[in-house]
Amino acid sequence: MxxxxxxxxxxxxxxxxxxxxxxxxxxxxxxxxxxxxxxxxxxxxxxxxxxxxxQEIPAVNSFFDIIEKADVINTKARYRKENALFFVLAGAILSLFGYLAASIGESFIIGFSIFTFAILPFSLLPLSKAALTGGKNNG
Amino acid sequence: MATAEKDLVLLAKQGNKSAMNTLLADNYTILKGYILKLTGDPETAADVVQEAMLRSVLNIGKFEPRAKFSTWLITIATNVYRDMLRKNKVHVQLDENMATHASDVEDEVLSKISQEEVKKTLQQLPYEKRAVFVLKHFHGYKYEEIAVILDIPIGTVRSRLHNAVKSIISQLEKRGIYYEGA
Structure with missing residues (x-):
């Protein structure tokens, strides 16, 4: 003890x-x-x-390769996320459309088509202009 | 954390590649030194350093500038090495190309032998104790900082260091490379 x-x-x-x-x-x-x-x-x-x-450390001066590699990984991840979001949203919209068409009937499809064609010029023209000018207002 | 480093982190978070490059370059030496001693193998060390730096660039947005950037890098590298150990991706080999400052061939050979023996001594420690020892002995981190880096209680850090030191002294004595009269 x-x-x-x-x-x-x-x-x-x-x-x-x-x-x-x-x-x-x-x-x-x-x-x-x-x-x-x-x-x-x-x-x-x-x-x-x-x-x-x-004493055992060889020096390395540029790390841009690693930064570029990370950029590529980040971009791929962002694309994957955006694609997934797009498919989920598209699925949801189509499902909603199908559900409304089935419950309201063909009057909904006709009404929706008329509404879509009516607002098309008002949405497409500003969008096209923005795409051409890059969002800058040149007067 | 120093103001200059804080500014660099802020810029890097905003996507400034030059700032990120400077951060990595400034902390490369400390990271590589730590990993080389922890792994005892340049090939494994290179893989760990590469992966740790890649993860740091990918996750710079999550970095909270409360701690030093080097501490964060070391934490990432420790996790990378631990993952590699779990997946058995570690090369079991001792390096051949460590630099020495020996003045002649005989000295160089003796120095090389001693170096290998010292490295073996360090590598014989279990990973958990080795990590604590390398952080404390070679990098001078406080017990509290090591506890944060390795995510263990301070008492565990202290006891692992005590055990590691005693084990190293005993191994150095056994291998006959213990320097008397220091």
Missing amino acids: KEHDHINSHGRVQDNIIDKFYNEGYDKKLYESCKDADFEAKLEGMNEALEILE
Whole structure:
């Protein structure tokens, strides 16, 4: 039991030394009262041994390829989203149209056709102009 | 986060490719250094770095400039590497082309051997402890920051670091590359 306690307290002292070594909060009282110079020397030794891994990074100056690749992925994702939205909306409109035609009868189809042809010039002309001028008003 | 980096992040979020390029270039060294030490293999490291940077560009809109951009990049890269480990896509190989500053051939060979031994020591640690150790030892992150990056409690960060350090010291002693008298 005593030996077990000794190992535990020894481990706690070393943990405290590690916290101090890495500039984290540590128990100053414990550090002052229980010195472990051997372990501190080993920590410094480890630090020195690991310095060998400090030089290994080849430089890369341009990351535009990655940015372009991300652009392509984003564009594809946007197209997929827009396509899905288009098909969902088209399906919904056609279903609604079918439902109304079935419930109201052929008068709905005739009325809808007349309405569509009537508003066509008023919607197509401004749209065409906007498409040709790119949305700029040249007077 | 520094004002200059904040401005760059803002511009990058608006789609400015030059700002994004600068952000990646500024943080490439720290990212690659971290991943190289974590993976111990340049080929795997290159894959992880490439994928992490791609994900960062794709998700720059979601980045909250509360933390440093490098911390965010490291978080992404850690997740990429963890995913690769899960899918077993990691190359089990130690690199041959790490630069050394040895002055002559003998020194260079000895340095190379030591380097490989040190790398093996690091690679023998389980991934969870290795990630904590690399972030703390080589990059000086605080326990709180590591806890955020790895999404684990601070107590776990502390205990993993303690275990990692003790394990490394013991391995270095076994391999005979422990430097006395430091």
